[in-house]
Amino acid sequence: MKRLRKYLDAIDIEILRILSEDCRTTTKEIAKRLGVSVPVVRKRIKRLEASGVLEGCKAKVNSDSFNASTAIVSVKTDDPYTLYRVFEETLSGVEKFYYSDNRKTAYIVMKVLDLRDIDKVFKLVEEKGLGAGVDIITIDRVLKDSQWIPSQATVVNINYICAFCKAPIVGKPYIVEIHGKTLVFHNEKCAEAYFRMIRLG
Numbered sequence: 001m002k003r004l005r006k007y008l009d010a011i012d013i014e015i016l017r018i019l020s021e022d023c024r025t026t027t028k029e030i031a032k033r034l035g036v037s038v039p040v041v042r043k044r045i046k047r048l049e050a051s052g053v054l055e056g057c058k059a060k061v062n063s064d065s066f067n068a069s070t071a072i073v074s075v076k077t078d079d080p081y082t083l084y085r086v087f088e089e090t091l092s093g094v095e096k097f098y099y100s101d102n103r104k105t106a107y108i109v110m111k112v113l114d115l116r117d118i119d120k121v122f123k124l125v126e127e128k129g130l131g132a133g134v135d136i137i138t139i140d141r142v143l144k145d146s147q148w149i150p151s152q153a154t155v156v157n158i159n160y161i162c163a164f165c166k167a168p169i170v171g172k173p174y175i176v177e178i179h180g181k182t183l184v185f186h187n188e189k190c191a192e193a194y195f196r197m198i199r200l201g
């Protein structure tokens with residue numbers, strides 16, 4: 001499988017900008033604003049979806065309505081994928097999960113309804129031996145929270161999702177060809193865990 005590369009031009013970027021502001025904007029309206037035809041807009045949107053740049057239309061829910069607090073958790077670990085799975089299975093508020101290879105640290109942005117839930121995070125990491133140096137920062141003020149879109153034409157990577165963890169793959173994927181199907185994983189460990197799961201299921 002080849003790692004495809006595609007080019008985003010000014011029209012693609014404008015389409016992304018319009019849809020990121022309001023994903024219900026019709027293709028007709030987008031075409032009108034950009035001065036291109038409706039089929040052109042349709043074709044562009046299809047291509048943006050196929051290449052993983054456009055990930056669908058999500059409703060924006062304001063978490064302030066629920067009095068939820070935002071916390072940033074950092075955990076030193078060598079195994080971000082296990083940590084990620086445990087967080088996903090145990091806590092409901094995980095919004096973003098980042099990992100720095102350089103610092104061997106995971107940074108997790110999460111929402112908590114009850115600040116005591118934060119103790120659960122400490123306990124979870126400690127009891128399961130998932131990492132060390134857990135630090136939790138609660139966020140009191142948000143000055144900006146928006147999606148970045150490139151301001152000029154740019155080359156894009158096709159994004160792969162791990163068949164086991166369901167998390168995006170950054171860097172080189174581990175590819176398995178089986179029964180004419182192509183499966184993509186983070187690494188050999190994810191692939192082994194996936195086939196173990198399939199056998200048990």
Ligand SMILES: [Zn+2]
Pocket residue numbers: 081162163164165166167185186187190
């Ligand atoms: Zn994985």
